[in-house]
Amino acid sequence: EVQLLESGGGLIQPGGSLRLSCAASGFTFSNFAMTWVRQAPGKGLEWVSAIRGSGDATFYAGSVQGRFTVSRDNSNDTLFLQMNSLRAEDTAVYYCAKVGTSGTTFPASWGQGTLVTVSS
Amino acid sequence: DIVMTQSPDSLVVSLGERATINCKSSQSILYSSNNKNYLTWYQQKPGQPPKLLIYWASTRQSGVPDRFSGSGSGTEFTLTISSLQAEDVAVYYCLQFYSTPHTFGQGTKLEIK
Numbered sequence: 001e002v003q004l005l006e007s008g009g010g011l012i013q014p015g016g017s018l019r020l021s022c023a024a025s026g027f028t029f030s031n032f033a034m035t036w037v038r039q040a041p042g043k044g045l046e047w048v049s050a051i052r053g054s055g056d057a058t059f060y061a062g063s064v065q066g067r068f069t070v071s072r073d074n075s076n077d078t079l080f081l082q083m084n085s086l087r088a089e090d091t092a093v094y095y096c097a098k099v100g101t102s103g104t105t106f107p108a109s110w111g112q113g114t115l116v117t118v119s120s
Numbered sequence: 121d122i123v124m125t126q127s128p129d130s131l132v133v134s135l136g137e138r139a140t141i142n143c144k145s146s147q148s149i150l151y152s153s154n155n156k157n158y159l160t161w162y163q164q165k166p167g168q169p170p171k172l173l174i175y176w177a178s179t180r181q182s183g184v185p186d187r188f189s190g191s192g193s194g195t196e197f198t199l200t201i202s203s204l205q206a207e208d209v210a211v212y213y214c215l216q217f218y219s220t221p222h223t224f225g226q227g228t229k230l231e232i233k
Contacts, residue, residue: 035222037170045162045170045213047222059220062121095169106160106217108181110169 002026002109004096009114016086016118022079022096022111030054030074033099035107036081038092038116048094049081050105064090086118122146122216126225134233139201141228143214148194151218158218161190161199163210164227170213174199206232 008020022034036048049070050059058070069082079096093115097107123146133139149158157177162170172181174190177197187202201208209232214225 044211044227045164045215045224047215047224050220050222061221100160100172100175104175104217105220105222106158106172106175106215107170108172108175110171113169 002098004098004109004111006094006096006111006114009094009116011117011119012086013120014087014118017082017084018086018116020081020083020094020096020114020116022081024077024079024096024098027098029072029077031102033105034070034072034079035097035099035105036070036079037095037097037107037110038090039095039113040089040092043092046092050099051079053102083116086116088118090116091118092116121221122149122219122223124214124216124223124225126212126214126228128228129226130229130231132231132233133201133204135206136203139204139208139230141199141212141230143192143197143199143225145195145197145216145218149216149218150194157193157197158216159190159192159197160215160217161188162213162215163208164213165210173212201230204230204232 003025005023035050051070067085093113095113098109100108159177161174164170178190211227
């Protein structure tokens with residue numbers, strides 16, 4: 001069974017940095033791309049970032065390009081999202097998700113999410 | 121970026137009746153080399169992460185009840201719930217994964233009449 005457990009969320013001041021982690025289990029982590037999706041309170045879903053299984057390619061939404069960095073540690077089955085220069089509009093629940101099948105990029109299995117609140 | 125527009129924003133349907141949600145993309149998300157539409161549908165209940173219902177526009181995810189079906193091609197897509205059950209109350213989202221950044225529709229809130 002696929003399990004994804006996000007951590008690292010919390011309250012951070014504008015301009016600050018935070019690193020989210022997502023511990024994966026139940027599948028061969030390095031074989032699958034992984035994604036981050038966020039949801040602001042009471043709002044819809046926003047795709048944030050993705051990274052290929054090998055880690056050799058990364059993709060970002062325009063709203064986070066240049067501020068967020070996605071990475072992965074395939075030896076420890078962990079996905080990361082380094083978030084810098086945080087803004088109030090980055091406040092959201094951040095979900096990590098495994099893609100559906102190897103070679104695809106749509107989120108299929110989701111974690112429970114971790115809440116990031118950017119406020120002074 | 122590809123813009124995904126869902127309609128309606130909210131929907132009220134009686135138990136046992138059909139519910140239809142539409143999703144339109146600003147450009148075609150049909151990939152000609154494999155004839156697949158790069159579209160998924162998700163269901164999200166309050167306090168829960170989204171759940172994948174449909175991928176490739178019409179392929180039902182394992183374990184999803186067969187009352188859920190997806191259709192459409194190119195730029196226009198539909199999620200149909202053939203006979204609404206109480207547990208189907210949720211917000212439904214479409215997502216295009218044809219190109220990055222992937223983009224979601226704004227969501228459709230489905231309620232029981």
